[in-house]
Amino acid sequence: MIQIAIILGSTRPGRRVEDVARWVAETAGRHSAVKAGEAVLELVDIADYDLPLLDEPAPAIFGSYQNAHTKRWAATIDRFDAFVFVTPEYNSAIPGALKNAIDYLYAEWNDKAAGIVSYGVFGGTRAAEQLRQTMGELKIADVHAHVAINPYHDFDFTDSEAGVCVPGERQETALNTMLDEVLAWSQALRVLREPAASAGSRPGPA
Template sequence: MIRIAIVTGSTRPRRRTAVVARWVAEVAGRHPAVAAGEAAFEVVDLAEYGLSVLDEPVPALFGDYRNPHTHRWAETIASFDGFVFVTPEYNHSAPAALKNAIDFLFAEWNDKAAGFVSHGVHGGTRAVEHLRLIMTELRVANVRSQVALSVFTDFEITDPTEPGVLTPGPHQEPTLNELLDEVVTWSRVLKPLRTAAPVPAPTG
């Protein structure tokens, strides 16, 4: 079975990102691959991992992890075959918490697939452009389809300090399903590479 993590890419209190991640999980739960027992999706919330600002003394490339929070994070990411990153856009880029979490690891990301669901004033598209570059460096295949949710047209917001209600336009769910199709397919196609080069057990 292919396991896909829906990564909640913000740790801010009252995050709109958590609302979007729940919607992604709901749609993913109806995906044909799930019904057929070929794939499973699980929300992975960065806020639940308590990662500090990167504090490993050895670069992640060497897999020599020293801290308990890093080991826990590495075990989680290693257990998945692909990812759907749900991200807002902060100052023309991805949140620092998400970049930090990505930088903790290396081999655990390799030879997997990723898709992106973004949200923001500009649909979060600029955050995704940066994440695509980062994922490529980590040997993660980026799928083409992308969901970009506009704060103006895909949410009902009465108080800007609250997440609001997600009201995705009629084209958004079909686009999300295309993204999920691609992530599942690419995760499956890349599986022989992961089998041939298993992630080494972190030391330390």
């Protein structure tokens, strides 16, 4: 079974990330692999971890975490095989809180697949591009398919000033395509995440 974290990438009061992530979880929950029990989804909100500005004395690549909040965050991320990052675009970039949360860890991100759901006036595409650069450094395989949410087209402002995220069929198709790629890459990378188990499952010489 593939464990996928839907990561809420903003901590700002009044944020829309909860609404967008809710749509992602509900839509992804109808994906055939999820319905068949081949994949499971979990919302992971960085706001729940109260991570201060990076305060670990050693670079994350050494894995010598000193602080309780880092160890808790590391234990959470380590459980997953893949990620869907849900991020707004702030000034042509991802939120500082998301970059901070990512920078806390290293090995826990390695050899896993990820997709991006971005949102903003221009669909959050510039934030997505910045996030792709960061994922490359962490040995995360970010998939090509991308969901770009535009508030003008994908939110309903009828009953709420903040709006409700209600993307149409086109965005649902894009999300399912992204999930197909995330699942395929996650399966392919299993040999790197679990080398002993993968080696044990191969047939021996004839």
